[in-house]
Amino acid sequence: QVQLEESGGGVVQPGDSLRLSCAASGRTFSSYDMGWFRQAPGKEREFVAAVWRSSDISYYADSVKGRFTISRDNTKNTVYLQMNLLKPEDTAVYYCAAGVRADPLRARHHYDYWGQGTQVTVSS
Numbered sequence: 773q774v775q776l777e778e779s780g781g782g783v784v785q786p787g788d789s790l791r792l793s794c795a796a797s798g799r800t801f802s803s804y805d806m807g808w809f810r811q812a813p814g815k816e817r818e819f820v821a822a823v824w825r826s827s828d829i830s831y832y833a834d835s836v837k838g839r840f841t842i843s844r845d846n847t848k849n850t851v852y853l854q855m856n857l858l859k860p861e862d863t864a865v866y867y868c869a870a871g872v873r874a875d876p877l878r879a880r881h882h883y884d885y886w887g888q889g890t891q892v893t894v895s896s
Contacts, residue, residue, distance in 0.1 A: 774798050774885040776868045781890030784858055788894070792853040794868030794887060801849040801870075802826075804885075805877055808842060808853045810864035811889075817867065821853060822877040831877055836862075858894045865889040 807822035871883030
């Protein structure tokens with residue numbers, strides 16, 4: 773069992789930066805692939821970024837590539853999402869997820885555990 777808690781959301785202006793954090797409980801954090809997803813009002817939850825459990829290899833949605841960076845610190849049981857050059861279309865609730873299923877890392881079904889989400893609003 774893994775419990776995830778996101779933090780770091782807020783209201784920012786276009787072009788600003790935010791860093792989201794996701795703290796995980798348990799001693800097996802390093803055994804899980806970690807992902808970030810987001811859900812805007814009236815839209816499906818979509819993949820943002822993910823990082824493998826055993827390496828620093830990461831994947832990004834095309835919409836955030838070059839602006840967002842996912843990283844993990846296994847000593848702190850924490851995964852981060854550094855978000856730069858934020859745009860109004862990045863406004864959403866951001867969710868952290870942990871999983872090891874066979875589905876691709878971009879797929880929601882790869883993940884067994886989800887946090888409650890943190891709101892990010894980008895507005896001028």
